[in-house]
Amino acid sequence: MAKVxxxxxxxxxxxxxxxxxxxxxxxxxxxxSGEKATAVLLGSGVAGLANEVAGCDLESVRVIDHPLLADxxxxxxxxxxxxxxxxxPPETLLFPHTYQTIEYLPRLxxxxxAGIIPEGLSFEPDGAGGTIWKRPVxxxxxxxxxxxxxxxPTLVSLQSGAFSADSRTxxxxxxVAVGIDLATAASWREILGVEQMGGETVDLxxxxxxxxxxxxxxxxxxxxxxxxxxxxxxxxxxxxxxxxDSGWLPRDRQxxxxxxxxxxxxxxxxxxxxxxxxxxxxxxxTCIVAVNKDAGAPIFKIANYGIVGDLHEVIPAMVAALxxx
Amino acid sequence: xxxxxxxKQVPDTEARLRVAKDGRxxxxxxxxxxxxxxxxxxxxxxxxxxxxxxxxxxxxxxGPERVREALRKALALGAGRAVHLRxxxxxxxxxxxxxxxxxxxIRREECDLVITGSQSDDNGFGATGTVVAGMLAWPxxxxxxxxxxEEGGRTLKVTREMESGLSEVFRLTVPAVLEVQAGLNHxxxxxxxxxxxxxKKEIAELSPADLGLIESEVGLAGSRLEVLSxxxxxxxxxxxxxxxxxxxxxxxxxxxxxxxxx
Ligand SMILES: Cc1cc2nc3c(=O)[nH]c(=O)nc-3n(C[C@H](O)[C@H](O)[C@H](O)COP(=O)(O)OP(=O)(O)OC[C@H]3O[C@@H](n4cnc5c(N)ncnc54)[C@H](O)[C@@H]3O)c2cc1C
Ligand SMILES: Nc1ncnc2c1ncn2[C@@H]1O[C@H](COP(=O)(O)O)[C@@H](O)[C@H]1O
Numbered sequence: 001m002a003k004v005x006x007x008x009x010x011x012x013x014x015x016x017x018x019x020x021x022x023x024x025x026x027x028x029x030x031x032x033s034g035e036k037a038t039a040v041l042l043g044s045g046v047a048g049l050a051n052e053v054a055g056c057d058l059e060s061v062r063v064i065d066h067p068l069l070a071d072x073x074x075x076x077x078x079x080x081x082x083x084x085x086x087x088x089p090p091e092t093l094l095f096p097h098t099y100q101t102i103e104y105l106p107r108l109x110x111x112x113x114a115g116i117i118p119e120g121l122s123f124e125p126d127g128a129g130g131t132i133w134k135r136p137v138x139x140x141x142x143x144x145x146x147x148x149x150x151x152x153p154t155l156v157s158l159q160s161g162a163f164s165a166d167s168r169t170x171x172x173x174x175x176v177a178v179g180i181d182l183a184t185a186a187s188w189r190e191i192l193g194v195e196q197m198g199g200e201t202v203d204l205x206x207x208x209x210x211x212x213x214x215x216x217x218x219x220x221x222x223x224x225x226x227x228x229x230x231x232x233x234x235x236x237x238x239x240x241x242x243x244x245d246s247g248w249l250p251r252d253r254q255x256x257x258x259x260x261x262x263x264x265x266x267x268x269x270x271x272x273x274x275x276x277x278x279x280x281x282x283x284x285x286t287c288i289v290a291v292n293k294d295a296g297a298p299i300f301k302i303a304n305y306g307i308v309g310d311l312h313e314v315i316p317a318m319v320a321a322l323x324x325x
Numbered sequence: 326x327x328x329x330x331x332x333k334q335v336p337d338t339e340a341r342l343r344v345a346k347d348g349r350x351x352x353x354x355x356x357x358x359x360x361x362x363x364x365x366x367x368x369x370x371x372x373x374x375x376x377x378x379x380x381x382x383x384x385x386x387x388g389p390e391r392v393r394e395a396l397r398k399a400l401a402l403g404a405g406r407a408v409h410l411r412x413x414x415x416x417x418x419x420x421x422x423x424x425x426x427x428x429x430x431i432r433r434e435e436c437d438l439v440i441t442g443s444q445s446d447d448n449g450f451g452a453t454g455t456v457v458a459g460m461l462a463w464p465x466x467x468x469x470x471x472x473x474x475e476e477g478g479r480t481l482k483v484t485r486e487m488e489s490g491l492s493e494v495f496r497l498t499v500p501a502v503l504e505v506q507a508g509l510n511h512x513x514x515x516x517x518x519x520x521x522x523x524x525k526k527e528i529a530e531l532s533p534a535d536l537g538l539i540e541s542e543v544g545l546a547g548s549r550l551e552v553l554s555x556x557x558x559x560x561x562x563x564x565x566x567x568x569x570x571x572x573x574x575x576x577x578x579x580x581x582x583x584x585x586x587x
Contacts, residue, residue, distance in 0.1 A: 074465065099488055103467040106420055106452035110459030115549025116420055118450050132553060138351070138447050141342055145553045154549070188464035189495040192482070197470065197492045209587065233587055245508035251490070258486055266586040273338065287584045289576065295566075296342065301558055304584065305576055306566045317573030324574075 002038040002059040003091040004030040007081065009098055010041065010049055011072070018096035018158070020165035023056050025123075025158055026094050027168055030059075032125055038062055038090070039173070042080055044070035050175045057171025068182045071191055074104040079185030082111040084178055089153050092131070094120075097157035099257075109155050115148045117156040119276070135159075139275045140298040160257070160280045202236070202252040209235035209266045212255060212282070213243055216271020216292065216311055220248040225315045226270070232322045238262065238282075240272045256281035270311040274299030291315075326380035326478050326499075328371040329431045330404065331441040331454065333361045334388055334395040338446060348554045360395050363442030367505045369512040370472060371440045372403045378478050380437075381405045385430055387415050387423055393528060400523035401515040408434075412532040417545030420448075424456025426543045429536040432461065437478065439502040443468050458502035465502040466495070470509055 006026035009016040026037035036059040041050050043065065050063045064080045085093070089112075095101045097119050109116045120133040121143070130147055133156060137144045148154040204210060211230045217223070230237050238255045239248070255262055256278040267285035272278060274290070274297055282288070283302055290303035291314045300306045307314055336342070337357040345352040360368075371382045384399035386392045387410035396407035410426055418426070431439055439461075441454030451467070458465030470492055471484030481497045486506055515523075533543050541547060567575050580587045 099468055099486065102451050103455065103485070106424070106450075106455035107459040107465070109421060109452075109549075110424075110456055116450070116452055117550055118420075118452060136558075137449055137555065138336065138342060139338060139449070140558070142344075142351070142555045143558045144555045146550050147553055148549055149551050150549045152549070186464075189466070189483075189497055192494040192496060194487070195484070195492050195494060197486065197490050241507065247511070254490075257488060259490060261489075266580065266584075287580070287586045289580070294339070294341075296557070298558065300564060300566070301560045303564050305579060306564060307572045307576060308566060308568065309572065314573045318577055321574035321577040 001062065001088045001090055002030060002036055003033065004035070004037040005040055005090040005093045006037055007040045007093055007095045008053065009096050009100060010043055010046065013049070015049055015052060016096060016098065017165065018098055018160055020168060021161070021163045022094050022096045022158055023053070023058070024165055024168035025163040027057060028163070029092065029094070029123060029131065035059070040064070040081070040084065042069050042077060044068075054173045054175050055170055056173060057169040058173035060174045060176045062176050062178045064178050064180055066180070066182055068185060068187070072100055073187040073189055073191070074107055075186045075188040076182065077104045078108045078111050079182050080180050081108050083180035085112045085114070085153060087178070091153060093153060093155050095155065095157045097159050101157055105155055105157060113152040115150060115152065115154045117146060117148060117154060119159045120156045121159050121162045136276055139273055140279070141273075141296060159276060161283070197251060204236055204238055204253070204255065204260045204262045207236040207262060207264045209233050210238045210255075210262055210264045210268070210282075210285075211235045212238040212240070212267060212269050212272060214240040214270065214272030215242040217243065217248070218271075222312070223248070225312070225319060229315050229319050229322075232319060235266075235268075240278050269299050269303075270315065272299055273297045274302065326374060326378050326437045326474075327434065328375055328380060328382050329434060329436040329439045330364070330368050330371045330382060330384050330399070331427055331439065331457070332364045332368065332384050332386045332395055332399055333442070333445050334358045334386065334392045335361045335445055335447045344555055349552050350555060358391055358395070360398060361442050361445050363444060363505060363507045365512040366507055366509050367440040367442050368399055368402060368404065369510045370503070370505050371438075372513075373510065374438070374472070374474055378474055383408060383434060383436070385427055386410065387418070387426055389416070396528050397523055398515065400526040400528075401519040402513060403519060406526060407528040409528050409530045410536075411530045414533050414540040414544045414546070417548065418543060419548035419550040420450040420452035420456050421549055422543050422545075422547035424453045425460055425547065426533070426536060426538065427453070428457045428460035429538055430531055431457065433536075437499050439463070439500075441502065441504045443504045443506045454502055454504035461500070461502070463500050463502050464497045465504065466497065467504045469503045469505045472503060472509075
């Protein structure tokens, strides 16, 4: 196995979009030391998927194919990957920063004696054979440069979109089956089913203009001017998660990693700080406007236009300006 | 049921942040601190379960002196006792070091259930609760959006959030660790009676030695991650910040005539 490993995610016969980003990142990280990366695929009956991954330029694709891995469970995944790491420990294992991976990755770190670097955005060599990763802290308001210390492998999860899937290079990799004894692996859970949360009825993915509000709106009773602005712009209304969690708008208005992904030609964000989980749902918008009273809010970093100010003043003023002509 | 809740005190999300002199973290002076959002939800979930099933809620927090205020609030909201992991050696821990210390403290109490938040608003590792589960070798679930106690407290029916509005439902056996997500419940406010009674409740203080840990196993020394520096991210090119009284109408006209999106 190579020093750098990409651990892929798949579900229902498909490789997760972010797993291809992980492959690209692993190729780039391995290239720093003139080597190739290994990809690791877990599942049951995943030979077809392994062939697909083998079309990338990799040292090999290691496949752990086992009936116990048919459904994701933290117990099965931790046992399989800890077994693989014990056979031949890589230096760095890269993962997509998905809800599934983050659920088991820290537990794998405990089992395998590994370090954890969550939400890597980019890397640079530290000049001494190590790697410095950049990751968001404090809701994305700051970025931290961090490095693994101590001994043992490092598990790094990669933020969605941090690396481009299209930048991965093609090749012809060998497929290697890895046998791991999972007889004693506890699944730790009895799966009962998958549900749709709160029933999605509003489809915001085709919206041309979205007026989105965040916690800064201050309450459900403050929606009047927002609705008027949306009406004048023929826009749909969306929201950040706290607005939904507080019950100010229904869940099908949520935009972000747990909600909908949108790419309108105009996205107006009022009182939204710009946490990464929100940004991944709207950063594909053509024109982004941010209105926030905090000049340091991360939303301004991706905005095309911004106003530093109180949304309760800016929205009525925009309404007045729109009515003027 | 005996339920442990892990509570982290974090800078208020509205706080103005400055980088500290050594460049490795924020300058905490004058920064207001609060209980981490999903940890308030964790405490509320624990209180609701204890009210229904009977039992006790114990609040755990690792941090400096200021953390007492967060624990005091947890006691006012209804926790019966609090445990403060307080020692210089605990500072600067990553999820592994902090999770190791919390797991050691929780192990002493023989709890049936641990409830934590999913992610802290400052470090944002999204990992500490899972590390606690790993160290205790208990089942766990991350991003919990629903909990039902079954069979008189022997099993739990748990709903876990997945991406894009889907959720997975499964059953866990107790003891277990649940890492709850904001939105699971609406945390209560402290009553005057609660605030008064909190003054009489105990906050125990524990050091690494009390937990049977050596100082190199906790805090920065016991961590596998070190922060070299923090800084503000760069802005994307081309962001135009409008200001002054006419900013809103200038914005409307720019969206019409410059960006041509309305
Ligand atoms: C696993 C996970 C999944 C998540 N999924 C999502 C998701 O799908 N979508 C999502 O949005 N979040 C999600 N989050 C939450 C995310 O991390 C942030 O907490 C959230 O996006 C913050 O929402 P906000 O910007 O509205 O609130 P805050 O971060 O509290 O920001 C409020 C902003 O309003 C500004 N403000 C306040 N008053 C005013 C005023 N009068 N005028 C102008 N500005 C004002 C403040 O300066 C501040 O910047 C998720 C978190 C986790 C851990
Ligand atoms: N210092 C701490 N004291 C108590 N609980 C903590 C501490 N750090 C993290 N936690 C718990 O672990 C959860 C996840 O934190 P993190 O891994 O930092 O994102 C938090 O929501 C808390 O419940």
